[in-house]
Amino acid sequence: MEILKTQNISKIYGSRKSSKQYMAIKNISFTVNEGEFIGVMGASGSGKTTLLNILGSIDSATTGRLFIAGQDISSLKQKQLARHRVENIGFIFQDYNLLETMTIKENIILPLALSGCRAEIMEGKVNRLADDLGIVSILDKYSYEVSGGEQQRAAACRALITNPKIILADEPTGNLDSKSGRDLLKLLTFINQEHQATIIMVTHDAFAASYCRRILFIRDGEIYNQLHAGESKKEFFNSIIDVMSVLGGEEK
Amino acid sequence: MKLSTLAWRNINKNFDKYKMYFFSLSFSVFTTYSFLALMHNKYVQMAFTYDDRYQSLLTGFGIVIMVFVMFFLLSSNSSFIRARKKEISTYSLFGMTNAKIGQLLFMETMIVGFAALVIGISTGIFFSKLTAMILLDISLASFTGELAFTIDPRSIYITTALFIAVFAVMGLSGLRVISKFELADLFKAEKIAEGRSKGSLFILLISLVLVGAGYYLASSPEPAIVVPASIPVLVLVILGTYLFFWEGLAVILNMIKKRKIRYYQAANLISVSAFSHRMRTIGAVMATIAVLSAVATTGIATGYTLYSNTEKNTYEIVGYDLYFYGGQDELLDDIKEAFDIHNTHVTQEYTTQLYTCKPQMDNFIVKGAYRISSETDYFRVYSQSVYNKLATISKTKNKPIAVNSGEALYIYPYMTHDIAREIDGQVLAFSDRNISVTSILRANFVSFGALHTIVINDSDFEALINSEDIKARDEAGVPYDKVTVFIYDNPLRSAELDRDLNGILAGKAGNFKTAYTHYDESLQVFGLVCFIGFFMSAVFILMTASLLYFKQVMAAEEERHQYKMLRKIGMDDSLEKKVVSSRLLPVFLIPLAVGIIHSIFAMKAADTVVFSNMIPVGNSYITVLGYSAVMYGLYALVYGVFYLITREQYSRIVK
Numbered sequence: 001m002e003i004l005k006t007q008n009i010s011k012i013y014g015s016r017k018s019s020k021q022y023m024a025i026k027n028i029s030f031t032v033n034e035g036e037f038i039g040v041m042g043a044s045g046s047g048k049t050t051l052l053n054i055l056g057s058i059d060s061a062t063t064g065r066l067f068i069a070g071q072d073i074s075s076l077k078q079k080q081l082a083r084h085r086v087e088n089i090g091f092i093f094q095d096y097n098l099l100e101t102m103t104i105k106e107n108i109i110l111p112l113a114l115s116g117c118r119a120e121i122m123e124g125k126v127n128r129l130a131d132d133l134g135i136v137s138i139l140d141k142y143s144y145e146v147s148g149g150e151q152q153r154a155a156a157c158r159a160l161i162t163n164p165k166i167i168l169a170d171e172p173t174g175n176l177d178s179k180s181g182r183d184l185l186k187l188l189t190f191i192n193q194e195h196q197a198t199i200i201m202v203t204h205d206a207f208a209a210s211y212c213r214r215i216l217f218i219r220d221g222e223i224y225n226q227l228h229a230g231e232s233k234k235e236f237f238n239s240i241i242d243v244m245s246v247l248g249g250e251e252k
Numbered sequence: 253m254k255l256s257t258l259a260w261r262n263i264n265k266n267f268d269k270y271k272m273y274f275f276s277l278s279f280s281v282f283t284t285y286s287f288l289a290l291m292h293n294k295y296v297q298m299a300f301t302y303d304d305r306y307q308s309l310l311t312g313f314g315i316v317i318m319v320f321v322m323f324f325l326l327s328s329n330s331s332f333i334r335a336r337k338k339e340i341s342t343y344s345l346f347g348m349t350n351a352k353i354g355q356l357l358f359m360e361t362m363i364v365g366f367a368a369l370v371i372g373i374s375t376g377i378f379f380s381k382l383t384a385m386i387l388l389d390i391s392l393a394s395f396t397g398e399l400a401f402t403i404d405p406r407s408i409y410i411t412t413a414l415f416i417a418v419f420a421v422m423g424l425s426g427l428r429v430i431s432k433f434e435l436a437d438l439f440k441a442e443k444i445a446e447g448r449s450k451g452s453l454f455i456l457l458i459s460l461v462l463v464g465a466g467y468y469l470a471s472s473p474e475p476a477i478v479v480p481a482s483i484p485v486l487v488l489v490i491l492g493t494y495l496f497f498w499e500g501l502a503v504i505l506n507m508i509k510k511r512k513i514r515y516y517q518a519a520n521l522i523s524v525s526a527f528s529h530r531m532r533t534i535g536a537v538m539a540t541i542a543v544l545s546a547v548a549t550t551g552i553a554t555g556y557t558l559y560s561n562t563e564k565n566t567y568e569i570v571g572y573d574l575y576f577y578g579g580q581d582e583l584l585d586d587i588k589e590a591f592d593i594h595n596t597h598v599t600q601e602y603t604t605q606l607y608t609c610k611p612q613m614d615n616f617i618v619k620g621a622y623r624i625s626s627e628t629d630y631f632r633v634y635s636q637s638v639y640n641k642l643a644t645i646s647k648t649k650n651k652p653i654a655v656n657s658g659e660a661l662y663i664y665p666y667m668t669h670d671i672a673r674e675i676d677g678q679v680l681a682f683s684d685r686n687i688s689v690t691s692i693l694r695a696n697f698v699s700f701g702a703l704h705t706i707v708i709n710d711s712d713f714e715a716l717i718n719s720e721d722i723k724a725r726d727e728a729g730v731p732y733d734k735v736t737v738f739i740y741d742n743p744l745r746s747a748e749l750d751r752d753l754n755g756i757l758a759g760k761a762g763n764f765k766t767a768y769t770h771y772d773e774s775l776q777v778f779g780l781v782c783f784i785g786f787f788m789s790a791v792f793i794l795m796t797a798s799l800l801y802f803k804q805v806m807a808a809e810e811e812r813h814q815y816k817m818l819r820k821i822g823m824d825d826s827l828e829k830k831v832v833s834s835r836l837l838p839v840f841l842i843p844l845a846v847g848i849i850h851s852i853f854a855m856k857a858a859d860t861v862v863f864s865n866m867i868p869v870g871n872s873y874i875t876v877l878g879y880s881a882v883m884y885g886l887y888a889l890v891y892g893v894f895y896l897i898t899r900e901q902y903s904r905i906v907k
Contacts, residue, residue, distance in 0.1 A: 058820050079824045086822030097817040099522075101529035106521060113518040114822050122516055158821075 002070075003165055003198050004032040004055065009064035011050055011221075024050045026221040027064070032166070032200065037192040039212035040202045041240070043247065047221040048202045049170060055200060056089050056168045057081050069165050086115045090159030090197075092169040096151040098143040098158075104150075105130075105139040108158045115162065125161055132194075133157050133187060149180030156187055160195060167191070169201040173208050185211040206244060210237040217243055255352070259359040266336070269805070272897075273332055274364055276798040280321045281372025281415060283791050286383050287314055288407035289376060293384050313784045317791060322418060324795045327537075329422045331802040333357065333429045335809050340430060350430055357430070358423035365419045369412060376411075377403050390559065391779030451502025451531075459500045462492030470857035476619060478860045485857065489850060490543055497539035501842070502531050518827060522818065523835040526811060530839075534803055538843040541796040545847030545887060548792045550854040552785030553880035559778040561875075563744065566771040567647040571697030573743035574753060577606065578733035578762025586756045591740065594749040600645045600739035606700060606732045609633045609722045611680035611687070618671045624704065631680075632702035633722055635713035639698060645737055646697045647767075655709045659690040663705040667694035680706070682721040687712060700735050701763060733762045743767050793887055797894035800839055804898050808905035815906040832903050840895045848884055855880060 011025040024047045032038060042048040053059035054066065057073055066073040068088055076084060090111070091097075098107045108130070109122045130136045135153050138146045143154070152172060159167050169188065173181035189211055191197050203209050210233055217225040225243055229236045263270055291314065333340070343353050380402055466488035469481040505528040509515050515524060558565075576583065580603060591598055608630045615625035634642070639661075640652035655661055662675055672692045679688045687708060698705055708716075716722040725731040743766075750768040757764040815828065823831070859873040 056820070079826070082819075082822045082824030082827075084822075085820070089822075091821055093817075093820075097820070099525070099814050099817065101525045101814070102521070106525060109516060110518070110521065110818075111821055113516050113521050114827070116518070117516075119512040119516040123512065 001034045002031050003034045003036075003068065004200075005067040006030055006055075007065045007067075009051075009054060009061045009066065011047070011054065011059070012062040024221055025054070025061070028218075028221075028223055029064075030216065030223065032198060034165075034198055035192070035196050037189070037199045037211070037213045038201070039209040039215040040200065040218060041204060041206075041209055041215055041244070042218035042224075043204070046218045048218045051218065052168055052170055052200065052202045055166070056091060057085055083115075086111055087162060088165045090162065090164040090167040092152070092155050092159050092167065092172045094171040094174040096143070096148070096155045096175070098151055098155060100143050103140050103142055104135065104146065104154045107143070107154060108139075108161055111158060111162045126157075129157055129161055133160075133191075147180070148176055149183060152176060152180070152184050153187060156184070156191065160191055160197060163195075165198065167197050167199045169199060171203055172201065173203070173205060181205075181208065206237060206240045209240050215240065217247060219247055255356055256359060259356055259363060262339075262356075262360055263363060268901075269332070269335065270364060272798060272801055272805075272901075273328065274368055276328060276795065277325070277365060277368035278372040278375070279794060279798075280325060281369050281411060282375045282379075283317060283787075284321065284414065285373050285376035285407055285411045286379065287317060287787070288410055289380050289402070289404045290383055290387060292404050292407055293380075293402065313788065317788065318414070320791065320795065322421075324799060325418055325422060326425055328799060328802045329361070330425060330429050331799075331806045333426050335802075335806040337809070350427070353430055354423065354427040357426045361419050361422055361426070365415065369415055373408055373411060376407075380404070387780075387783050390783055391776050451499045451504075451506060453503050455495050455498075456500035456503045459492045459495035462488045462495065464492075466492060467853045470853045473860060475860050478857050482857065482861070489546075489853075493542050493846065493850070494536070494539045496846075497535040497542070501535065502528060505531070518823070519830040519834055522823075522831045526814070526835050527838055530807060534839065537799060537803060538839070538846075541800070541843040542846040542850065544792045544796060545844065546850035546854055548785070548789040549847065549851040549880055549883050549887065550858060552782070552789050553851070553855060553876050553883055554858045555778060555781035555785040556879050557876045559775070559782040560879075562771060562774050562778055566744075566767050566774065569696055570765045570767045570770050571642075571646045571648055572737040573647075573740050573767045574738040574764070575700070575735060576757050576761040576764030577700050577735040579760050580734050580736055583756060583760055584736070587738075587753065590749065590752045590756060594746060594752070596740050596742065596746065596749055598738055598740045601736065602641060602645055603734050603736040604638050604642075605724055605734050607633050607717075607722045607724055608702070608732065609682070609706075609716065611682050611721070613678055613680050616674060618668075618674050622666070622668075622671050624675075629704055630702070632699065632705040633713070633716075634698060634705070634707045635710045636707060637710055639707040642698055642737065645739060647739070648695065648697045650693070650695055650697065653691075653707070655707055656690075657709045657712055658685070658687055659709070660687045661691045661693055661707040662689045663693045663695050663698060663707065664703070665694065665696040665699060667692060682716055683719050684721075685712070685715070744771050747772075789883070789887075793890050796843075797840075797891055801894055801898045801901075804836060804839060805901055805905065808902045812906045829903070832899055832906070836895060836899055836902060840891050840898075844888065844891055847887075851880065852877070 007029050008027045009025055009029070010023060010027055013022045013024055014020045028051065040048045040051060050059065054061050057066075057076075061074065064074075068084075071084075073081075073084065098104070099110070102110070105126055108126050109117075112122045112125065126139070127136075130139055133153055133156065135150065135157060138150050138154070143151055146154075152175075156167075156172075159169075172188070173184055176184060185208055188199055188201070192199050199212075201208070201212060209215055210229075213229045215227045216223055217227070224247065227236070227239055227243060291311070340353055340357075343356070344350070348356075384402075466485045469488070470478065470485050472478055472481075505524060508524060509528075514520055574587075588598075610626060610630045612626050613624075615623075615627075617623040636653065636655045643650045643652050653661060660680065662678075664671065664675075675689055676692060677688060677690070679686050687706075689706070698707075713722065723732075746768070750766055750772075753766055754769065815823075818831075819828070855876050856873060859876055
């Protein structure tokens with residue numbers, strides 16, 4: 001089932017009249033089906049984070065339309081957008097973005113609290129999910145008391161707690177060492193498979209991307225290429241490397 | 253680029269941040285200058301001629317203000333520098349040495365400080381006439397001199413020198429703050445300084461016990477307990493307050509956190525957790541503010557009540573516009589001549605003989621403070637009709653009475669409940685009859701030099717005169733004085749008449765008192781206390797409020813990224829407003845509330861000591877509370893305004 005659809009999305013920086021316009025994203029259209037695990041790759045400045053921000057409605061597109069679960073997001077007002085983010089989208093950021101004034105548990109229930117959920121329901125949900133993701137032991141700690149890997153697991157837990165339609169992850173392994181990075185990718189795969197969550201992950205790490213089922217390559221604000229994962233992870237990884245070297249080669 | 257250019261550019265670009273800093277700096281200068289100018293004002297110096305005490309009271313108060321201003325400036329300076337941490341680290345990153353950065357900040361401080369000096373002193377000069385007028389108007393019964401608009405060079409020098417010294421210290425303390433910054437802080441995402449305090453239930457209980465004990469002592473109705481306990485009460489309450497804010501409040505916050513249903517609402521969750529994370533850095537400030545506002549409100553409310561009751565108190569003590577006893581034969585003509593010279597119309601004049609008696613009675617002592625015995629003490633005695641005549645003439649609230657035969661009204665100026673209980677029903681044994689005390693009055697207007705006074709029925713009085721129990725002359729046969737009382741027009745407005753009356757009566761009459769002299773003296777004391785209270789409150793209130801402002805703005809810089817993140821995961825604007833409000837409100841509200849509760853008890857103690865004991869005022873505690881309610885209202889108003897300013901600035905920063 002189609003969960004997300006973009007129609008000719010563009011993002012232009014700089015005023016329309018001035019000649020110094022810069023098009024970060026040019027006419028991007030694609031669709032995402034429910035339960036997909038999609039990677040978005042591209043060099044720095046290719047527009048991949050801008051794209052993710054637009055998908056997450058943190059940023060708005062200059063032209064084009066965005067549908068999530070059939071709803072036209074570009075027509076929503078400010079307040080509705082905030083509600084839409086709480087209910088439909090879970091975010092995982094590179095620098096975790098946990099609030100250091102709160103315990104891990106409070107951080108995780110924050111999106112539920114924002115949507116006005118009842119206390120005992122929150123408790124139930126957080127306990128079940130934390131158990132599932134293996135972070136029960138750190139629930140009552142503060143973010144600065146636990147490791148980066150644990151913080152990112154907590155962030156993933158926070159993203160998942162509202163049962164969002166889509167989870168958007170922006171370089172989630174960027175700040176992690178390779179072991180924690182691998183653990184997190186396994187966790188995302190687990191979330192994708194066991195919780196049937198749709199995940200869109202921006203990354204420039206080919207290894208991280210190889211955990212995805214499909215990859216969109218962005219170059220200069222346009223979709224340059226798409227790759228689908230095959231049977232073998234190794235083969236998929238190699239073909240990612242190939243596309244990337246072409247991307248990099250043409251840039252020179 | 254020269255350092256001075258950079259400093260200048262920084263001030264221009266950071267004008268928003270500098271605005272409040274500049275305001276509080278200017279206000280400090282204004283306060284200091286006004287105060288110094290007041291002390292050097294020749295009218296003020298002339299006006300307070302009665303006593304050197306007033307001058308030293310003013311000086312002492314001046315020192316308190318200076319110390320507080322110093323504390324405030326240093327504290328706000330370091331908050332201000334911390335708020336600019338990122339900017340400072342950037343200089344450091346590009347290779348500026350700490351010494352150079354210090355120099356830059358010092359230069360900025362000096363530029364802003366100089367401007368603040370100019371503005372503060374000019375406002376001080378502009379308002380100098382007004383401040384002097386307010387002081388003289390509330391402290392003197394009839395000030396007639398012409399106040400000029402004065403520029404006092406000496407005060408300008410002292411203020412300037414003082415503040416340059418303060419700025420130098422600020423510069424040095426700034427250097428200390430800078431050297432604590434780690435360059436690495438710049439590269440990390442802005443993290444909130446770890447200020448979470450787990451608190452301790454034990455210390456919370458101790459703090460409550462301390463404060464409670466202080467309250468208990470302060471609210472005792474016995475002056476004999478309250479007076480010696482005043483220092484322990486202060487220590488108990490202040491210590492308790494600090495402990496409460498350091499450790500106790502965190503425990504309460506943790507209790508709030510346990511109430512999941514309320515705590516897990518988004519706005520509460522965000523603001524309570526953020527507030528409790530700030531506990532350590534802001535606890536001491538909140539405690540200081542609570543204590544200071546309690547001191548200020550109590551001082552001013554007490555002073556103002558005394559002040560506004562001065563006229564009433566004067567008559568409670570003096571009773572008439574003028575009374576004297578002894579020497580009527582020579583003095584009466586001179587006095588009447590003085591009234592004629594000053595065109596003053598005498599509305600009432602009454603002369604009567606004073607009598608005493610020494611009946612047999614029980615000897616007793618009440619709590620060491622009051623003793624009476626037939627051997628050493630005597631009673632001033634009045635017949636009912638003479639007493640009623642005096643009561644009608646006097647400007648006290650006492651009404652004529654009726655005393656039955658065999659009964660007596662006992663009057664004592666320092667009456668307490670204990671004394672009243674003890675003396676009620678006492679039998680006074682005269683040679684041919686017994687008279688028992690059946691009613692009690694606390695008053696001073698018929699004493700005329702005696703300590704104990706009774707009023708008896710006219711026929712009893714007649715009989716006792718005949719039996720020579722009541723005498724008009726002492727044991728050596730010298731007749732007792734007569735007393736003359738006067739009521740005349742405008743008694744509290746004419747300094748000249750009063751001076752003449754004093755000249756006539758001094759040394760010639762047995763004793764005398766004029767309402768004017770008493771009124772004028774108490775007005776000076778209470779007026780000065782009241783003025784100092786106003787001044788001090790104004791300084792405390794504005795400075796503590798802006799201190800909170802600085803702390804919160806600094807916090808906003810650190811908490812900014814949190815709001816950014818919260819918006820990403822779906823906090824909308826209206827919720828953000830709610831979060832910011834409930835994040836900031838307790839910071840202003842809790843110290844205010846604690847201060848108010850403190851001062852309610854402090855005023856109870858002040859009431860016991862000052863009013864019930866020294867000056868009889870009906871329902872004084874309620875009156876004081878009434879005045880302080882106005883004070884609290886003003887306090888709350890100023891804090892409210894500062895809260896709104898802070899919220900505005902905070903929201904702007906986290907946007």
